[in-house]
Amino acid sequence: MDFRDSPEEAAFRERLRSWLAERAGTFPTSGDDYWRRQGEWHRALHAAGFFGLSWPRAYGGQELPPVYDVILDEELARAGAPPRPSLGYLVQGLGRHGSEELRRRFLPGMINGTERWCQGFSEPGAGSDLAALTTTATRDGDEYVVHGHKIWTSYSDVADWCLLLARTDPDAPRHQGISAFVVSMHQPGIEQRPLKMINGVTTEFGQVLFEGARVPADQMVGAPGEGWRLAMTVVGHEREPSTLGFSARYGKTVRTLAARVEGAPPAELAWAAVQTEMLRLHVRRRLSEQLDGVSHGPEGSLDKLLMTWVEQDVGHAALAMGGTRDPELLSTYLYSRAQSVMGGTSQIQKNIIASRILGLGA
Template sequence: MVAGGFRTVLNPTQSLEVTVEFGAAPEDEVFRSEVRAWLDAHATADVDRRDWERALGAAGWIGIGWAEGGYGNRTATLTQQVAWAEEYARSVAPARSGHIGENLFAPTLIAHGSDEQKARFLPAVAAGEELWCQGYSEPGAGSDLAGVRTVAVREADGYRVSGQKIWTSLAHEADWCFVLARTEAGSRRHHGLSFLLVPMDQPGRVEVRPIRQMTGTSEFNEVFFDGAHARLEHVVGGEGNGWRVAMSLLGFERGVSTLAQQIGFAQELGRVVRDAVESGAVGDPVVRERLVRQWAELRVMRWNALRTLGNSATEPGAPSVAKLLWGGWHQRLGELAVLVRGAAASVGPAGWSAAAPYELDAAQHLFLFSRADTIYGGSDQVQRTIIAERVLGLPREPKGVES
């Protein structure tokens, strides 16, 4: 358990300041200073994202939290990993393209992969040379992941993968996709699934289509596999064990990165506070109460994340609790962001016309994108079911009769 607390200063004329105080050792502060100095010297918002991943890899900043070294990455303690994530969130560095490979795929491969698979893939991730995406959700199999219909037919030289994945982050940039597919004909639900590593550069066999959202941006994609090839030796955990591997991966999804996410949340809350002061909305006692509530709930999320960090094995419901906390919090912040702006929040930028694209401002984007926060990454209903059944021991939710 990570001990200690943290201090937050709510100042309407400045950004929301977050200071971490959770028992960091002197060497951790030295590490934080090194991180900050390196980011100040190298981070820039307009760098090509793939070049940036290579720069991070060359400096040894990728994979510092992996359970084992020897693949080109430096090692860091848990508190140092937190320091890295927080300093990165505070910097002007671009959003990571290698997040899925570093924080989801690599720990899963370390836990379940063969020595040959680790030697093949981990150095390339650590160097920032190969980017990954996650082939889980499908139309009709999103929150209910056991409903996967993508099939992988075994042949002499490997597998032929056919099916559709959706909401695939970074698929348009990725070199590889780890795909949950059905390798046993006639299997149902959790049975007969395998965790396959599929190269994306297969013209005519892999097609990526960006999904344009109501924000005007395309963070997610559809991916279509039409007989895409996966090699026999690129099945992680063995054929038919895909569900176990896939669930293990989800356990890595909400670790140290949650703390960095909260730095971004604090920055967004700071902007909402400033907008409330500038618009005069802060004079409304109801608005003031909502601002203070958002601030207090952010502190609770912080403490909860620190309390459970590294203890997911003994607290199996911790990831679901964290998702419920931040999903609803961020959605309410989006609502508050447009509320304090008043009518101005519904107006587009000067010179806008229906025939020309335009950029939303920060508050508008926050409001629209956060509508999805309680759905993606496991809906609120799914998280509550996990907590009820696996933590509280309540009777399992009755399932409908399968056709």
């Protein structure tokens, strides 16, 4: 057992640190500016060899152990640089369920950032109950025609492609009639509607109306009806510890708040410091377990729940440090409220933990 960097990890950290020092202050880290330039940041990270670290070389990754992603997250936070673009779950979804042809066509661009992606899962009537989705894809010759309404679609306004879930068999049992597609976002029949979130940001989430958008049949990911399995892969990986890269940023926020303290820090801030340190160590333990080939199933829900509590406690610390009088702190607080909803609500995570880990039959 050793929580320190190995010599290889330390060398990687050193290289990354000097690369980041050269670029200090050149990229916005929050607000609409951050989301607007996220693609540029993604490409810069990949070109310098600091993105897609644990993914296959064949698609532009480096096949490093997942702990390198933690080093990346820590150093990005430490340098005050923007976070790592979060798309591991899309890579996993396409990588595990797509044909080799689809993987070769789409994974390199997804990983190197030359093609931007969004995820078309949630709908106004299908949130926690994702299988209630009503978007349809109807076969028409060599194509499918898509009708429906997707919401909470991150980066939809800048995306080139959408990994879309749609119902292809209205007569099948509801989990079995869903298929997944790679749909071009540059075509008629797609209407973008921005969403303004409670912290005022407009460029993170969007909603997308598909009104006769078309997708070639060979851009179905997996077999007809395999969409639900792909969705479970994707949401499972949304909760993986290495995907929970925001943990390093919570520590950064706490340090930033601590620098403003005059006199005794509020208890909320000290508690947020304890919580962020716990999460940092928790992510390290989880990634270490992956060295044994443990792939995370329902345990991801425990990690997501812990992360949510930490982010929301950091939000409360921001509030305790004068958040109502400081727009940035207020935004940190308000943004934290979404964590118990996005990527599966805390209530859904608790259902998963209770039924699949504790065996309570809830």
